[in-house]
Amino acid sequence: MSQGVAVVGLYVRDQEEALRFYVDLLGFRVHTDARNGDYRWLTVQHPEQPSFQLGLFAPQPPTMDEATAATVREIVAKGAMPPLVLMVDDCRAVYAQLRDRGVEFTQEPVSRYGSVDAGFRDPSGNGWKMIQGRSA
Amino acid sequence: MPPARRTDPDLLRRLLRAKDRMDAASHEAWPVRRLAQVSGTSEAHFARSFKDAFGLPPHRYLLTRRIERATAFLRDTERSVTEIAMETGWSSLGTFGRIFHDIVGESPGAYRARVQQEAHELTRVPHCFVSAAHRPGLTIAVSEKRRRASAP
Numbered sequence: 338m339s340q341g342v343a344v345v346g347l348y349v350r351d352q353e354e355a356l357r358f359y360v361d362l363l364g365f366r367v368h369t370d371a372r373n374g375d376y377r378w379l380t381v382q383h384p385e386q387p388s389f390q391l392g393l394f395a396p397q398p399p400t401m402d403e404a405t406a407a408t409v410r411e412i413v414a415k416g417a418m419p420p421l422v423l424m425v426d427d428c429r430a431v432y433a434q435l436r437d438r439g440v441e442f443t444q445e446p447v448s449r450y451g452s453v454d455a456g457f458r459d460p461s462g463n464g465w466k467m468i469q470g471r472s473a
Numbered sequence: 474m475p476p477a478r479r480t481d482p483d484l485l486r487r488l489l490r491a492k493d494r495m496d497a498a499s500h501e502a503w504p505v506r507r508l509a510q511v512s513g514t515s516e517a518h519f520a521r522s523f524k525d526a527f528g529l530p531p532h533r534y535l536l537t538r539r540i541e542r543a544t545a546f547l548r549d550t551e552r553s554v555t556e557i558a559m560e561t562g563w564s565s566l567g568t569f570g571r572i573f574h575d576i577v578g579e580s581p582g583a584y585r586a587r588v589q590q591e592a593h594e595l596t597r598v599p600h601c602f603v604s605a606a607h608r609p610g611l612t613i614a615v616s617e618k619r620r621r622a623s624a625p
Contacts (some may be wrong), residue, residue, distance in 0.1 A: 379617070407479055411479070411482055415488075443493040443497055444601075461589075462486050
């Protein structure tokens with residue numbers, strides 16, 4: 338595929354902490370980790386989704402001024418960033434696995450509307466819904 | 474212009490945890506002591522910080538979540554109003570009916586009759602987001618709403 342959405346980013350409070358969360362706990366892979374001084378372009382990928390990168394970006398100068406960055410950090414910590422959805426084959430199994438690894442779940446798996454969904458947050462406060470794909 | 478008042482993001486993240494816990498179990502009792510413990514703050518600090526962060530006191534937030542759940546049950550299930558009241562954390566049917574009416578603007582029974590008539594066009598949106606969109610507004614105290622409604 339040569340056209341389409343390639344990168345969507347999250348704001349995180351600490352890129353090192355986010356890297357550990359998404360790679361060590363969720364099982365994503367690092368795609369790009371490039372530094373230039375204090376600036377760090379960091380993206381990860383779902384192992385089954387090679388054409389898409391999830392950016393883990395810090396709200397900080399020089400990409401934004403410090404006053405704006407402080408506001409963004411507050412918004413992230415209040416869980417007000419847009420919703421994220423992770424599709425899985427077996428919501429209950431993945432829930433048990435991630436919970437045991439220390440992921441902070443906000444909702445246990447619930448069966449409804451022909452599927453199963455659960456909710457968790459990353460350390461920064463970004464909220465994920467984990468939804469079981471409907472079997473064909 | 475004075476600089477914007479800042480709140481420590483780490484505190485906000487811990488307040489969010491208390492809010493998440495209320496979301497996950499709004500039928501349970503959430504005294505300030507319990508919420509403060511979740512957030513790792515003092516009780517006095519908690520109530521004030523929560524209101525500063527989210528715009529309404531924790532107890533009032535809890536009421537909106539309970540009524541939100543109740544409206545979903547009324548809409549999507551055939552359970553009786555009494556069952557729904559007990560399930561969503563109210564110890565008295567009278568209190569449930571009164572607060573429900575204050576927030577939603579009609580009785581639980583009237584609400585159920587109305588929404589069950591309406592066609593659902595939101596089936597493709599994940600449930601939790603539909604539910605959030607249906608969340609009742611509660612920017613003023615329930616007692617204040619009653620006072621205004623009864624004013625001449």
